[in-house]
Amino acid sequence: MELHCELLLYLDKRRYLGKMKDDCENFLESLTEKTVSKFPSLRCFLEIDVMDVIDVLPSLGELIIKEPLKLQKMCNDVLFACLRSIDVDNYKLVEYSQVVVVLRLKCVPRILCLPNPKRYKGLTYFEGTLLAKSESVSYVYHTVWSCPEDCEDSVNIIHYIPKTPPKCCICRSTMYENSGLRRCGDQVTATFKLKGDYLLRKFYIVDDLIPKLKVGLYYALHAIVGKSIIIWSLEKIKQCKAPMTHPVPRDLDVLYNACNRSPWKFIYCLASSLAVNVCPLNCFIQLKINLLLSLASIKANVLTNSNIIHVLATGFDTRFVGEIMNEAAKLTDKNILIGTSNTDVATALIAGTGGIAAFPLPLHAYNQKQIFSVLSAIESGEIMNETSKTKLKCAVWAHGMDFKKIVMFNVASVFGNVCRGDHGEFSDNIVEYLLQGSIEPSGITEDELRALKDISTYLSIVAGIEVELDKLPETLLRSYFLAARKERPRAVAISSMNSLITVSLTSARLCRRSVVTIEDAIFAIWLHVCGFPEPRFAPEEYLETPMNIRKLNKIMDGFKHWLEQFTGMSNL
Template sequence: MSELDDQLQYFQTILQYLDTSGNLSLIKAQCEKYSKTKSLVFMFKLLIDPADLCEANANLGNLLLQDSVSVSNLFQQVVYKTVTVLELLPGEVTLSQVAVILRLTHLPTFHNVNTIHSASCLTRVFDLGSFCRLKGVVIGLSALTKYTLSTRYHCLDEDCEGFHGNHYIRVHSPGASETQTVRKDFKCAFCYCTLAEDKSRRTLSERLVAEVVPDNVISLLGHESERARLQALPVYIRDDLTRLVEIGEVYEIIGRTRKDIQEDRITISVEANNIKKVKMGISTRQLLQETPRNLLKLYRDRQKSPWSFVLTLAYLFGGDICPVGSYFHLKLVLLLSLMSRLDHKTKPLHILAVGGDVEMISRLLHFGLRFLDNTTSLTAGQSVTGHVTQDKYSSASYFVEGGVLHHAQNGLCYVGDVNILKKSAQQKLQSALSGGKVVTDVGSKFTGGLPHHMEQPLRARVWGYADPTPSKKTHQVLSDELFVTCKTGDTQPAILESFNIVCFSDCADSTSSEAVQAQTMEMTLVAAMLNDLTSSLPITAFDMIQFIKFASRLRPRFELEAESLIHSYYLSSRKSRSKAGDSTDVPVNADQTILSLAYSHAKLALRNEVTMNDALMAIYIYEQYLTARFGFSNLGIQPIPHVTTELLNYCLGPENDKRMEKFHASLLRYCSLTSSLEE
């Protein structure tokens, strides 16, 4: 009687839990959908929090973690009784036609016993036979394949009761292979004859295999100073969960280990029960507490000016790499790029730096890599958009291994010198930057028919550089016609067009260039003689990293006036420059680029709204880009690559505020004059 009492108590607890957790409403909503279609199996996916279930009934909660199949059967009986009593499904539905999948929302950690940190943990967790937890980044995906979710069997004897009705419904069990789900050795319970499958009633679903690298080694992927051999863990993902997975994203996976035997090879993998996307980082409150006091003091000191704080950050950025003030415009757009993100109005800012001192530019770009957690560098032998191979798990026709753009999702990808990339790599890079999508081509030899491609949004920022000096092998001007007053060397026009901002660090004023070179040489010599790595800057690189982490979590909203000003400038630029008869118009994506610049500037300025001042600075930066491209500025703007001591007040101080106010007046007048022109 004790077992019967326990079971009745389980039923009562499950019914109460379904009601209090909101799952009962989900069941009713799902039944309404099933009432409009004719189905063999009625599948119910329930969200279960083991902690809440343990509070309701400790024995039932422990049983869920240790023997989920038994608990699923208990939930199945309760759900079946509920839908029949409430008449939510047709009366002829049998228990075998109701299938329940329990999706765990959380998993308690038992001193990391059930947490997978590496491939060596799989065997230990498999021996436990319980749920496990894995957090990591997806580095590859197999093709979507079909598997049998459910099917119907019947007896071969027409006079037997097993020939009619839905007595034998076979539903896929978590961790089971296709051969275990669909078999030919089932026997009839009435006459013990062999059962036959009714293939017309077979229901198919989708599955894929993802390769996941645990989160404790994610940081090793993008840092050249640290090398490690990483072994990816195979994870089987099924049904609606397959639509949630993208290469390069970080997920927390709850599942069970499974063992597959293929010829002479035994593979232990993870069968996903539930997955959810996670964001790396710490809380905003903790970041604010760890934000350096000297940076907060600088922020308070610059409150009188809406632009001075951000400009001062750019002035001091990378001061240990090159003298403060040098490469000022490049540093400013790099900081804005670090703040950018993919949104419905904004997108990641991709920066191409062009200058004669490529070694210094490369060091500066490498310095920027340390400000984001997820960074990758394109090196020889690596793929830009991933490549396709035969599926090593024998579950699909092919497997897609992610490229550097996949691995840098929500982070930063450094591609180096774009001119030394292979032509195919340049084309893939240009296509990804222009279209905002990472496209991996799958050839016909893998599909068995027409070739197709796999794509996902590009959420990574891309940085690169180019030498403006053409090689001796180049006998024709490739892209000087795109940028009238600036040299771009051997860089292809399509590559230049694909980057949001092309920043030229060579100054037309030879005096400024010589001053920067002299300061750089002096800085290098002093550092070599003193051999002192202590920074003398008021804001160190560590301080800047903490600030960037905090500012990047802000989500400012656009003011209507700021957005309207950006749209007016965009339309006015296209109209006026088309009127002037230039062969190249303002880029079509300029509007979104300026919105992204304004959004990033507001985050750096620690504002909750993107104001007119942010829009004004974004337009000012983009007008410098157009000046380099067309050779003139409709607003009288001249690019300032470096800020020397003589220009300090002009670029950062009160004089800069007056200059920006005059620029604002000129901008409004410019938009008003061009509003009547036809595009």
């Protein structure tokens, strides 16, 4: 009885009782002599803030978590009492089973919900990414059954279709359904990739929850698990920006100051920490830099909706590029590897929302359908599936050399960002590294793990920074783009301009700046020129990635001098 009183007090305090009364009055006004005999259903939707209930009435909040069905029955009692309290002649003709309260929960504390137990009468919590939803179909939530002997008060109202017809409580005859009195709602089948599960799960989502479903988003599902799983409510999980006062990992702060706040020095040092167990420390630096920028762009896209940097690495078909991509992808919250067979590219790209979708094998190893599906998604920015289309919200990483199936320049124009993979320049270092590893096997150290964790934390911190493009860097990027298009129009696609701007913005974001400087623009142009197939615009000595960071300044100074001549701009 105390719980009933607490429920009434809470519903009255939050003005839910007034809503119930209004629904009851509207329902009774709609009743006529004809409609009363059809036993219509009164459904009242209530959205309850669970954290608010726990704060105001802890015992009632505990009831919501542990026995939600009992709470729903109590709400049904309250709604029926509201109906009876209205002085209208028709209320006597309405039965208790015609009245239903549909509870929707929000702000459910995850820590109080058990993670998917079986046959638990309390509230259960799931979370995962919505991969697909079916077309809307109807389902039955209100059926009316009558006795063939016309017994008095023998009408039975059930809120589903039973497997076997019920029997009359008076004469025990098998009842029949008045199919014309059915009440139906809308229902879709939603496919989720739940956290911690390898197999996909399908749930039925009904009525007012359907508009909340958007393919690719991450949801928290609150359900009751019995013979079947009933989804009571769902909420979108959205990552928030880190506050400006959030401390940066100390080692990275010291490193940034030691690099004189230079973007190419700082990003060079960060990138060299990636995949240290795959190749020597200073090998494939250009690839690692592009992967690091892509990681930063996808984290920023989640928070600020900025552009995403996709990566296409060209070079020999060796295992090192694919393994470096696999290791770098672990720094994101989600990473999906696309296989060569029985893999739906659209589903993989949706599952990788907010993370990385990588092609671990050379691109030519995949079939034509997979290749053109991913190229179409990158070019249009949309993923097409069977029932709907959604925006591409993941970064695509691919590599390869044999592009006989597709023209190289067409692939590069779609990706926009091309970098050098394995061209054989690191063969001696890799052979020595592998030989040393076979003699003295060593795994990744604690310092290396801590460095990777610091980088992942740092990327999350700077992801929320809004960056603007200043006038001088914009002029430099435009001048370079026009000069490059004039020099080699086929190799420099229109999408390259967007890639140059995105790389510049990401470089400034990694340096914790809100405005792009001329150094960020020069760094973006250097990466763009380095990714060109040979022969390239600039002299080769300006495009080499040095094994020592001290030589990087000399290379960048020489590249600046060449860029001044190439674009006609001075004092860079």
